Amino acid sequence: MINVLCEKIKKLNAPIVVGLDPMLSYVPEHVVKKSFEAYGETLEGAADAIWQFNKEIVDSVYDLIPAVKPQVAMYEQFGVEGMKAYKKTVDYCHEKGLVVIGDVKRGDIGSTSAAYAVGHLGKVQVGSRTLSAFNEDFATVNPYLGTDGIKPFVDVCREEKKGLFILVKTSNPSSGEFQDRIIDGRPLYEWVGEKVAEWGADCMGDSYSYIGAVVGATYPEMGKVLRKVMPKSFILVPGYGAQGGKASDLVHYFNEDGLGAIVNSSRGIIAAYKKEPYAKFGPEHFGEASRQAVLDMIADIDGALQAAK
Numbered sequence: 001m002i003n004v005l006c007e008k009i010k011k012l013n014a015p016i017v018v019g020l021d022p023m024l025s026y027v028p029e030h031v032v033k034k035s036f037e038a039y040g041e042t043l044e045g046a047a048d049a050i051w052q053f054n055k056e057i058v059d060s061v062y063d064l065i066p067a068v069k070p071q072v073a074m075y076e077q078f079g080v081e082g083m084k085a086y087k088k089t090v091d092y093c094h095e096k097g098l099v100v101i102g103d104v105k106r107g108d109i110g111s112t113s114a115a116y117a118v119g120h121l122g123k124v125q126v127g128s129r130t131l132s133a134f135n136e137d138f139a140t141v142n143p144y145l146g147t148d149g150i151k152p153f154v155d156v157c158r159e160e161k162k163g164l165f166i167l168v169k170t171s172n173p174s175s176g177e178f179q180d181r182i183i184d185g186r187p188l189y190e191w192v193g194e195k196v197a198e199w200g201a202d203c204m205g206d207s208y209s210y211i212g213a214v215v216g217a218t219y220p221e222m223g224k225v226l227r228k229v230m231p232k233s234f235i236l237v238p239g240y241g242a243q244g245g246k247a248s249d250l251v252h253y254f255n256e257d258g259l260g261a262i263v264n265s266s267r268g269i270i271a272a273y274k275k276e277p278y279a280k281f282g283p284e285h286f287g288e289a290s291r292q293a294v295l296d297m298i299a300d301i302d303g304a305l306q307a308a309k
């Protein structure tokens with residue numbers, strides 16, 4: 001799947017991923033109203049609203065982008081109905097030819113990680129049948145438990161030709177509390193980055209490992225160092241847009257081949273219609289607002305990469 005991701009990025013000249021993080025407050029009133037009329041003010045009504053919202057956004061942008069990243073928490077808050085909307089979203093994005101990065105941030109002791117890996121990336125044995133549950137192409141994983149928490153995910157990825165993005169340096173303000181602590185003379189995030197490179201070393205696609213990393217856009221100096229620590233790891237870069245990351249900050253996350261990183265924006269794209277300069281589209285045309293925001297993001301990142309050459 002890492003090869004597919006690289007090919008799509010090259011073909012579209014768009015190293016970006018649209019984060020499908022649908023809070024109910026981002027869904028325009030006319031969409032919510034319709035879902036509530038059909039299902040009432042219930043968890044099912046909310047789940048239907050976020051699914052209808054996602055569908056229109058995906059229909060509006062799928063031809064411009066290689067991948068989407070649904071964030072499971074936004075669905076999970078609506079319980080089982082929300083998780084059904086998550087699964088519908090994953091399947092619909094696949095129908096549209098998109099690579100799906102399940103932002104599930106899992107990771108536990110080995111046996112539990114194995115179950116997470118099977119549920120999200122692999123197949124589960126049910127009597128005589130082998131069935132897919134969520135079936136995303138990549139998953140985000142938390143490495144805090146160490147190698148035996150990661151290995152079951154790597155094993156499933158190898159078997160299924162899927163991939164991981166492992167948290168190395170996160171974009172949030174408190175990420176330094178632990179991640180920047182100096183251990184044996186080096187920050188923890190560097191140790192984790194080195195480990196990601198090691199875990200991914202025998203998991204190579206054509207040019208990149210399918211065991212990738214997450215490094216936030218909000219720490220560009222650290223991103224520059226981590227690019228060198230993990231030269232073959234694809235880096236998922238969240239934090240562009242709503243969290244303040246700028247295109248010029250991101251150029252060092254890429255390798256000289258122009259690949260090696262994929263930049264996420266969630267709120268900046270899906271809630272574009274709520275803010276300038278996209279408010280002119282109005283809530284009725286939120287999909288068109290998202291499309292324009294995607295076009296602008298692609299041009300912004302391309303401009304920064306060209307300027308850095």
Ligand SMILES: O=C(O)c1cc(=O)[nH]c(=O)n1[C@@H]1O[C@H](COP(=O)(O)O)[C@@H](O)[C@H]1O
Nearest residue numbers: 071140170171214216238242243265266267
């Ligand atoms: O793993 C992630 O995707 C992630 C890691 C990180 O360090 N920071 C981060 O913001 N994310 C996710 O990326 C998305 C960012 O959303 P926006 O800030 O709206 O673009 C959310 O789904 C976060 O959960």
